Amino acid sequence: MTATALAADARAPQISLADFHVLLADQHPFSMLLGIDVLHIGHGTAHAVLPARDTHQRLGGIVAGPMLMGLADLAMYAAVVGATGQAHAVTASLTINFLRKSPAGAIHAHARLLKVGRLSAGEVVLTGEGSDEPVAHIVSTWSVPKP
Numbered sequence: 001m002t003a004t005a006l007a008a009d010a011r012a013p014q015i016s017l018a019d020f021h022v023l024l025a026d027q028h029p030f031s032m033l034l035g036i037d038v039l040h041i042g043h044g045t046a047h048a049v050l051p052a053r054d055t056h057q058r059l060g061g062i063v064a065g066p067m068l069m070g071l072a073d074l075a076m077y078a079a080v081v082g083a084t085g086q087a088h089a090v091t092a093s094l095t096i097n098f099l100r101k102s103p104a105g106a107i108h109a110h111a112r113l114l115k116v117g118r119l120s121a122g123e124v125v126l127t128g129e130g131s132d133e134p135v136a137h138i139v140s141t142w143s144v145p146k147p
Contacts, residue, residue: 011043014085020078023087031074034067038078044113044122046078052105052129063102063135072096072124072138075109080142083116092119092141102135103128118144 015023020041024031031038034056040047050056050063050071058064073091080089106129113122124138 013041013043013082015041015081015087017041020081023081027087028074028077030070034070036071036074038074041078041082044079044083044116046075046082046109046111048075048078048109048111050107050109057104060101061104063104063107065096065098068098068102068107068126068136069094069096069138071107071109072111072126072136073140075111075124076122076138076140076142079111079113079122080120080144083113084120084144086144086147089120089142089144092143094138094140096136096138098136099134102126103131105129107135118146120144 020038035051036048038046038048048071050067056063056067073094081087108127109124111122111124113120115121120142122140125134126136128135
């Protein structure tokens with residue numbers, strides 16, 4: 001972990017987990033449709049989980065790509081709001097690299113910002129339940145409005 005990442009972890013998030021859940025319910029109801037649960041928000045970090053559901057799967061019993069993209073985008077949004085406090089931040093770009101078939105169980109998203117500012121950038125690593133093997137790697141940039 002870089003010195004910048006360590007420093008980011010030491011600062012308090014700009015939003016509490018409880019307040020973030022209220023924000024999602026009020027402004028981002030799609031997260032509830034997918035059942036995504038944000039478990040942790042730090043200053044520039046977040047951990048979210050997409051639960052195991054048959055409706056998330058495609059042929060072959062793997063979790064569908066759009067579900068993984070939605071999970072990654074929401075996890076990065078949590079990291080951005082955690083670092084900036086700006087709930088009106090929007091995705092500027094998202095690139096996903098699928099590394100292996102995703103298991104049918106729950107999928108975990110671990111997001112961290114690499115740069116915080118008007119244009120914030122970071123990465124998300126998706127893993128299956130009980131595994132450290134990455135299913136996908138996502139790089140994303142975000143446009144953050146002025147305070």
